[in-house]
Amino acid sequence: KAGVTQTPRYLIKTRGQQVTLSCSPISGHRSVSWYQQTPGQGLQFLFEYFSETQRNKGNFPGRFSGRQFSNSRSEMNVSTLELGDSALYLCASSLDGIAGETQYFGPGTRLLVL
């Protein structure tokens, strides 16, 4: 099976712009989670989607949003970008997102905000 894929891999934006990142889960996986990874804050949970619905949410401002399509692919959107949004954005997929299931990570999208 193909692994989790993310596009684009690298992105440069300026403050105030918005950005959309895409994640394609492993075939058959219905749960997609998003994480922000920074040197200072580590890996932080953004949100999780299952069956096109946001099921869990972390402590990020409303500028961070997402959605999931019927084929389980997910997108994450960040509006009004700030310098502090520069980070590696990772998505992870699992079968149903239930207790004890392994989450498989994608390679990430590295976002630089200037």
Add this chain to the structure above:
Amino acid sequence: GENVEQHPSTLSVQEGDSAVIKCTYSDSASNYFPWYKQELGKRPQLIIDIRSNVGEKKDQRIAVTLNKTAKHFSLHITETQPEDSAVYFCAASSRSSASKIIFGSGTRLSIRP
């Protein structure tokens, strides 16, 4: 809220020696504890996990122990090799929000030749 603390932040050991990384969690409802390894420039990959109904789990040179009473869990790597050099993350999730994994801050492990 949920929190996972991880120590040490950096660890350097001689090749062949053992390495131990320790984590504590705050949410008593946590019931699943995965460990991820992230090599430089690569994605995190699961190396071992443990569920709350088990006290210890071993897979070749790596083992994880869990003390539910103390809310502690640890990763043990024996006979360390150069390819063990990476950042290791502990994590925890609960049954009520299973897909919301809370990660520790990471431990950068270096293996000295």
